[in-house]
Amino acid sequence: MASAGIKPSTMRAVQYSSYGGGGASLKFVEIPVPSLKKDQVLIKVEAASLNPADYKVQQGMLRPFVPKFPFVPVTDVAGEIAEVGSGVSEFKVGDKVVAALKFWKAGGLAEYVAASGSLTVLRPDGVSAAEAAGLPMAGLTALQALKAIGTQFNGTGSGSNILITAASGGVGTYAVQLAKLGNHNVTATCGARNLELVTSMGADEVLDYKTPEGAALKNSSGKKYDYIVNNAKGGKWSAFKPKLSSRGRVVDVAPPSFGNVVAWILTRFTKKKISVFLMSLTMGELRFLLELVKEGKLKTVIDSQHPFEKAADAWDKCLSGHATGKVIVEI
Numbered sequence: 104m105a106s107a108g109i110k111p112s113t114m115r116a117v118q119y120s121s122y123g124g125g126g127a128s129l130k131f132v133e134i135p136v137p138s139l140k141k142d143q144v145l146i147k148v149e150a151a152s153l154n155p156a157d158y159k160v161q162q163g164m165l166r167p168f169v170p171k172f173p174f175v176p177v178t179d180v181a182g183e184i185a186e187v188g189s190g191v192s193e194f195k196v197g198d199k200v201v202a203a204l205k206f207w208k209a210g211g212l213a214e215y216v217a218a219s220g221s222l223t224v225l226r227p228d229g230v231s232a233a234e235a236a237g238l239p240m241a242g243l244t245a246l247q248a249l250k251a252i253g254t255q256f257n258g259t260g261s262g263s264n265i266l267i268t269a270a271s272g273g274v275g276t277y278a279v280q281l282a283k284l285g286n287h288n289v290t291a292t293c294g295a296r297n298l299e300l301v302t303s304m305g306a307d308e309v310l311d312y313k314t315p316e317g318a319a320l321k322n323s324s325g326k327k328y329d330y331i332v333n334n335a336k337g338g339k340w341s342a343f344k345p346k347l348s349s350r351g352r353v354v355d356v357a358p359p360s361f362g363n364v365v366a367w368i369l370t371r372f373t374k375k376k377i378s379v380f381l382m383s384l385t386m387g388e389l390r391f392l393l394e395l396v397k398e399g400k401l402k403t404v405i406d407s408q409h410p411f412e413k414a415a416d417a418w419d420k421c422l423s424g425h426a427t428g429k430v431i432v433e434i
């Protein structure tokens with residue numbers, strides 16, 4: 104294995120050891136720097152980006168299988184390669200990269216993490232660690248949800264009339280920008296404090312979800328949506344259905360309610376449809392997103408950047424469900 108020169112034997116990491124407890128249950132520990140399997144790279148972490156999935160694992164969403172305690176959380180990281188496994192040929196020590204960690208192993212809230220070489224990509228010059236770290240889960244989700252509705256990102260698509268809910272969140276902020284690259288007419292929902300931001304990202308109309316019109320998902324033209332990308336928890340098929348055009352479709356990104364899962368099955372046989380969505384870690388698509396950021400066509404909206412010592416604050420901000428864009432921990 105190639106070595107980064109001075110690699111410490113131990114590192115600081117943040118762990119939790121039981122379900123629940125939010126940021127208060129995160130503890131700093133000194134643990135061994137991970138040793139590598141041959142298909143892995145060791146990343147010296149510069150930025151870790153939090154996602155709702157991170158706190159849902161802590162809440163026990165996948166109990167009793169995940170996580171194994173004690174657990175170092177957070178899946179999305181950017182940093183520098185410190186060591187390369189013997190079976191990895193694409194990277195060398197010193198390369199700037201972004202990686203998606205496996206959610207059942209995670210490890211991102213630490214000074215070093217062992218990442219699969221196949222889930223790591225080079226970070227282009229000019230893209231900061233924080234900007235890149237925001238992309239794996241939230242950016243890929245936004246991109247794949249839009250691809251699921253046939254979006255073309257090369258300027259050739261004619262676009263559709265679409266609604267994106269929770270447009271101020273990690274997924275939503277990427278989704279609005281990507282939807283505009285796909286020539287869609289975008290109505291977006293968010294809270295009052297983010298109306299201006301979401302408009303500045305290119306949304307054609309922005310609805311405050313706490314007003315009657317916003318809650319009713321009603322745009323000013325009254326035109327029905329060809330597609331709805333739902334990022335808002337609690338979004339119901341019964342509310343979406345009347346807002347869809349005759350062959351309209353909902354892509355349910357947020358964790359689906361029981362009713363939405365039933366509707367997913369039943370609407371396989373109807374013109375208006377809802378489908379439950381699950382993102383996948385596709386590195387070619389992550390490279391595509393990084394290029395868009397490099398070219399200035401896509402921005403990572405950053406809610407807040409927290410020093411490592413304040414990781415608990417970052418955790419609680421994400422857990423609040425009121426982040427605007429991505430919550431980043433700098434390590």
Ligand SMILES: NC(=O)c1ccc[n+]([C@@H]2O[C@H](COP(=O)([O-])OP(=O)(O)OC[C@H]3O[C@@H](n4cnc5c(N)ncnc54)[C@H](OP(=O)(O)O)[C@@H]3O)[C@@H](O)[C@H]2O)c1
Nearest residue numbers: 155269271272273274294312335356357380381382425426
């Ligand atoms: N299916 C998948 O594969 C997949 C992948 C990634 C994420 N997800 C899920 O997708 C959802 C969104 O993820 P995220 O990272 O974007 O979450 P997030 O960053 O935590 O979203 C927070 C934002 O959502 C806004 N919001 C909350 N409820 C809203 C509503 N009813 N209408 C409009 N805006 C609302 C909040 O605005 P205010 O602060 O103004 O309330 C806040 O700005 C999460 O539930 C996540 O678990 C699923």
